[in-house]
Amino acid sequence: MRKQNASAPRTRDPSEWPSRREFLRRVGLTAAAAGAAGPIWWALRDPTGERGKPSEPVFRLRNYQVDPAPNASVLGIARGEQYEAMLRMAIGAIGGIGHFIRKGDVVLIKPNVAFDRSPKLGATSNPEVLAALIHLVREAGAAEVRVADNPIESPENCFQKSGIADAAHGAGARVYLPAPSSFEMLEVPGAKLIPRWPFFYLPFRGVNKVIGIAPVKDHNLCSASMTTKNWYGLLGGRRNQFHQDIHNIIADLALMMRPTFVILDGTRVMLKNGPTGGDLSDVVPGRTLVAATDMLAADAFGFHDLLGRKADSDRPEYLAIAEGRGLGTQDWRNVARKEEQVG
């Protein structure tokens, strides 16, 4: 290449000039890019840092109760060994399954599947009773029955070992195991300790009836775990903080969930070493199923009758707290109740 003469004027040969079209295209593109930068940044501006914080959507649970049937009892107590007949009797006493479950309902049943234990150890809901319950609910015309819990131990193992998974599948229900994405933030207006807490939301999508079915167990901290404490299994997050004020937590659970009805599964009663048990000697047969529209009454009854803790003053504190907040009555002796020996 020839070296340029340093003194020559640095002008461009007109033949190197861009065409008008080329000039407009390139200058226009650059101007558009430069001009767009400002508005985009303006639209994204966040002078205080507040806009950049993630917004957490919350949802609320509906009230799943139905109006009480005329002349129905609050507690239906069936004694015996034939679970389906006992359930029919007990639920019949509180209004009958047809009163609670209508054709086309989507029903969620919440058993206690907290631990990886075989059914005979009594740490989890009795799978045979669950199967009978699903059968009744489907008979009443439910479009779909779902079974869900968020256990303490590994979910798949708990559902399998407890027999709940097989029982639910066998009876035609769909089992929901938790996944990291199945939790949403639940808002419970009026709750003292859990006004917002991650909740196992996925199985509740589209549900319009909720039934709880819980075993009767001794509990190291809150004295007894029955139908009210059972809702613990629908929460996620840092549940291990609950023990710092367990009674107020359980009272909050009673506020959080207003179920269609609950079943207290007194077929196996864990008298000691609860809530995990682990030894057959911790469990005695209870031969009882209780259906209730009032969780507190059911739990108070179970505490007295099934756990055999007769002094009312020993009752778990959460029953009194929940009663004080108008969530039911623990005075099981004075509610309408019907008891029958079945079979």
Added chain:
Amino acid sequence: MSCGGKGGGCSCGSGGDPKPPANAAQPAPGNTGLDGNGPELLSLMQRVPARPRPAYFASDPPPSADPKTARKAPGWMRFFRITRVRVISQAFFFGLFLFFCWVTWFSRLEGYPVSLFLEIDPLVAVATAISTHTVYRNLLWSLVLIIPTLVLGRFFCNWMCPYGTLHQFIGWLFNTRRNIDKVAINRYRPIFGLKYILLVIFFILALFGSLQIGLLDPICIMYRTVATAIAPAYDLSADTLASRMENAGVDAGFLRASLFRPGITDPRIFYGAWFVGLVILGLVGMNLIIPRFFCRVLCPLGAFLGFLSRFALWRIDRDLTRCTDCNLCVSHCEGASDPHAALRKSECFVCFNCIDDCPEDALSFRFLPVRKHAPAAGLLFGRPVISKRAETEIPAPDLSRRRLLFTSVAGVLAYPFLRLSAAVNPGAFHAKAIRPPGSVEETEFLERCIKCDQCLNVCPTNVLQPSTLKQGGLEGLWTPVMDMRIGFCQLNCTLCSEVCPTGAIQKISVEKKLGLKQFAPDGPIRVGTAFFDRGRCLPWAMETPCVVCEEVCPVSPKAIGTYDVQIKRWDGKMVTLNRPYIRPELCIGCGICEHECPVADERAVYVTAVGESRSKDRSLLLRSKET
């Protein structure tokens, strides 16, 4: 991999682009296409009378004016070429491997041989046989690879190995090389001998009782990577996507069913997942620089199979009366075994690309081929010899005696370097080196564990973690340890002992784990002991009720008891505190107390390895059985 129409050979694997026409057919000066070889080729073509070529060589003009008379193999035969069959085999075994990873889970196991790839891996069997003098349980299956390799060569590398398939596929997918560069990149290089050096070092370490093959064994790498990086990453993405879809009202059932690890509350996490992930990205990425980099340079399993294949009765044979020394056979050679010259038997992956690529039909896979030098007369079996290179083989791996000597010394020295690390020594074992239940005593454990992390794969609670350098130095790297902050050892679960291929975790029953029935005299298997940090425990240090630990303790009677005291709190309120303590005779070290402890960072109750029943050195109580 759609190069079937080209006929000249499926390049499946390392280059899908069409082959340039063999320039030798219609020589054009200065455009031979093969640098360095072109002139040679031209002169050859002028010397030698033309010979009919296979008609399927597409770039050729039809040999006769009437195309109907052209010799053509039937369509199905061309489709089911041996290289295509090979690709089908690779896809099958890759799919089988992923399937095994997918079913390695509580609800799916159903007796599938999920560790099969490890059990047929001869390196695992031989290395553990060197370190333990026995062949554990299903490792006998490795014979199904050892014997065919002795007969056929390293076919495993290009027909079965899922890691090899991954490398080949990525190399093929992202290949940008021109043909001419492929010939250069796929020739043998001295660095490819490194794998033999590594193998010798691994074997010498195994001889001393330190099993390190798992660091580089491809099957171990694959299982480990899926367990700690790929499956968790897939599940996290798929679960998030599924929930987005469900929120939008779309059914995501298939996506939920595809999860590797369904039914978990928290995403699975693993120590050092980043490192395992980066290692596989790096090694796979190396294919862009050197095809099959891992297989050719590092793979100790390939090296071992290379040693075996020197006895192989079959190998690639080159017909000197047909070979024109065009070097096209090298262009897709997976193993860099130099089929165009002296064949390196120990490097050949038996991929058959060379046979497929040869425009002259000069190559074949033959039983006991005879080495042939080009005879002076220029005739072989009555036909004129074309190739200038002798037909011969290099049977043994590229490892000279001096190198072997140096390598052996290096191995002998490496052993004390590793073993003198404090962490793997009985004198200073790490408190958090908590081994899964059923594990053999630590010295024996290091003789057996191949770091495949199948136990991590199957563990339902995520408690099993790959050891970092902290718990076991390099020697213990990626071996399983339990981190009770992340998970806990589930009482009725013995899955890790089921899938362990080498018996580092011996197959145990639930009865043995819990000390039930006939195992009652031995008591339960303890993996460690729980301790309270009273300075951090809420009832002990902060006047706050808690005892989650007691609630979740799964043994009966509970190994955590409480002292129940009424105290006047700082604000004058009376509070009942259940202050927990450990009953060490009952504690099995499962760690659910640590997992559930609300003091989230440094737990107020925690398990350490002391008191584990597999080791006398690490026992705690004089009377360790239940009193």
